Amino acid sequence: MARESRPLDATPRAASADPISNFRRSLIQTPGSQRRPLGLSASGRKIAPPTATPHARAAFRTIDSRRAAIFTPHRARRKSVREARDSPRDLLLGLGRVLAKKTEPIVTSSSSPGDTPNTSRSDDDSHETTLGPLHMSYDDDDEADLPKRPRLSLPIDREDDSGSDDLVPHRSILLDNEDNFTMQSVEMPRRAYSEGPGGRLSMNSTRMSDFFNTNDMLHSEDFGRESGMFPPINAIEEEGTFTMADIMSPERLESDAGRRETGHESDFGIHVPVDIDDQTSFVINPEVQSSPVRQPADLDEPVYEDFAPMEDARSDSYDGGVDDGPDDFGDVGNLPDMEDEDLDNAANETTRMDTGNITETEVLTHAQRAELRAAAAARKKRINISKHGIQYPSLPPAVVKRLAQNFAKTSGAKGKITPDAMNAIMQASDWFFEQLGEDLEAYSKHAGRNTINESDVITLMRRQRHINSQTTPFALASRYLPRELLQDLRMPPPVLSKIRRKTGEEAAPEAEEDESVT
Amino acid sequence: MGQKLYPRATVKKIVKAHSNCSISKNADVMIFLDYMLFMQNLVKEASIEAKKGGERGITARSVKKVTADSLAKFKG
Structure with a gap:
């Protein structure tokens, strides 16, 4: 320097x-x-x-x-x-x-x-x-x-x-x-220049190939872009696609129509008239939105019909939850499957076997009951119903928010979390506890117990790769938990000895470390 | 922390409802530890995703996008 x-x-x-x-x-x-x-x-x-x-x-x-x-x-x-x-x-x-x-x-x-x-x-x-x-x-x-x-x-x-x-x-x-040096310096721009049109040509070719693939309704995005880029080509080939679609699978259109008629998904109901309009004037309008909306619906017919309403229901109730709060959060916790299961239980109790054709009055009463319950209890805590039909509250949002803010700060982002994100995090934590409860249940049942022990949790964390030969559960606990909870962990000697024994079985050095630490 | 970290009874209730099992005395501490790890992972991934998407802070979109992955990571 x-x-x-x-x-x-x-x-x-x-x-x-x-x-x-x-x-x-x-x-x-x-x-x-x-x-x-x-x-x-x-x-x-x-x-x-x-x-x-x-x-x-x-x-x-x-x-x-x-x-x-x-x-x-x-x-x-x-x-x-x-x-x-x-x-x-x-x-x-x-x-x-x-x-x-x-x-x-x-x-x-x-x-x-x-x-x-x-x-x-x-x-x-x-x-x-x-x-x-x-x-x-x-x-x-x-x-x-x-x-x-x-x-x-x-x-x-x-x-x-x-x-x-x-x-x-x-x-x-x-x-x-x-x-x-000089030759390179001279040639570099030449290469770039030569690569440019080549790349474009290749892009064109790939787009064309993609375009033919879109006959199979694979790449909706490229399709949409192409329609934006080259309207006349699109016009020709989309006509081709439409004829192909009509010839190959008339069922698709029928299913679309059926979906429109039923309109059980609010989101799709909104988009449907746009699609109808586009089918006649789609060639002229290079609308990017319309094609992806319509095509995946065609693509995933069997899967999507089952899947989409679930997602939509969740998202809808979710968004509604932001607005309305308690009423819809009862629905959030109750996944549609669960509701169905509960309905099945009710149906079995009343010995009505047709679950698919349950009368709407029952559905309404059930939903109303749930809503009433939720509305009644929502002032303090949202109450959800688990798979086993047991009510449970979700974690208080303040706790979750504090945790999330702390971790957000430590992960480098600002500590600020929007309420939308907060709701998403609450949803994720609900799902997490659901998954965790099922896993712990499986472990304890496998051990022949009816009680979830710490050993089950430790097994779970080991399977999650949080505990290994390098990190002991106690090290994790001392890293994350505050002193009071650590003392709760420490205070009862049998619990600690359990942890030690567990780690001692797996790896000897861990036990030594634990002893040295404690 | 002046206030307590989390309501132990609530966590116990939640896990109890999901597992249909009783929970031993101090297992909920470990459960909450696992939950903290999950939250850390979720928030970290969400912030990464938010940065990638050019968002300012953690948003619902980034969290939703990341939720499935981190849940799968915490599958026992």
Whole structure:
């Protein structure tokens, strides 16, 4: 960084005066600033690097080196200062240059009285006003070399060398030298350019293939996009799809119609008229929404009919729960399956076997009962009914919210949780407890007990990979639970010994750790 | 924490209702520990999902999207 910062400071000086530039890098930059406006821009760019990343700095260095390589004359006799950076002996050249500055008048005097050049200069006297200062500026750079080249030094030749040969031949030579960089730099955009249309073509092809797949109603999204992108093609092929759909499976449309008629899903009921309208005018309207709505319905016929209403019912009741609160939360807890089961129980009790055709009065009474129950108890806690027909409250939202906020803070997000998200979390925690209860029941029943022990919970957590040879349950508890609960865990000795024994059976070192910890 | 971490009786009731089993004296502490782990996982995944979706905080969408995965992760 120190080296980097020096040339930064040095660039303005270097533009003004050469002799300060003793260091390599300052030597590199001074001619750039002197000779070319490009060099100036390069030095101007170099201002950026110290703030930039090391890669960016390296990139700047390579760019500058390329530029220097392009714009430096590359003759053997006439060594440019930019090359001086590359060859180690150019320190000596730099010194020679500094010394040559002092000998400057000698050089000029030696060059001016030169016999042969006089004629040429006298010829060029008219041009000296224009070309003269250029010579001088070049001489400033190359004065170290000037004494070496004694009498051949025709300023005209130098002009030709510098002026004409600068760009073209040296570029070619340097290209030969540094093939890789420059060639790559030239070719990179070409590749990108060539890849562009190819990718588009491939995209087109894939889209076309997708498009044919959409005849099988597989990719609804691509379908919709395509309709947006290319309406005429769509028009043609969608007509094809429609005919295909009609020919292949008339049942689909029928099922759609049936679904519309029944309209047992509120969401689909909303979307249905749109679809009906689209079937006639779908070609014209590139509506993205309509196709995905309609097609998955076609796709998943057997599965979806069972599945969709459940989801919708949940989501509906869920959203309703946000608005209305207690009434619908009773429904949230009671999954439709459960309601059906309860209904089945009721039906079995009354020895009515047709569960599918239960009279609506019963459904209503049952639902009303549930609602009444929920409404009655909802003031304090929402009451749900489990699989076993036992009422249970859900966790108080304040507790869940506090937990979630704490974990959200620790996980990096803000501690703020919207009420919608809170409801979703409550739902998830309800499901979690349901799943956990069933698992624990299975474990305890498998052990021949009718009581859920801590060993069951530990087994569960081991199966969840929360407890393994590295982490003991006690370590987890001490990490997450507050002191009071830890003390509850600790206080009764038999419980702890149980934990120890459990871990001791599995892995000996754990037990040792536990003992050492406790 | 000034207030108690969670209502033990409620947790016991919930698990009891779901499992139709009685629960030993201090098992609910471990159950709640597991619940805390679940909540941590859920919230972490939800916040990741929210960041991925460009949302500001944890929203219902991110939570719903993640719920199935974390429930499956906590399947015994």
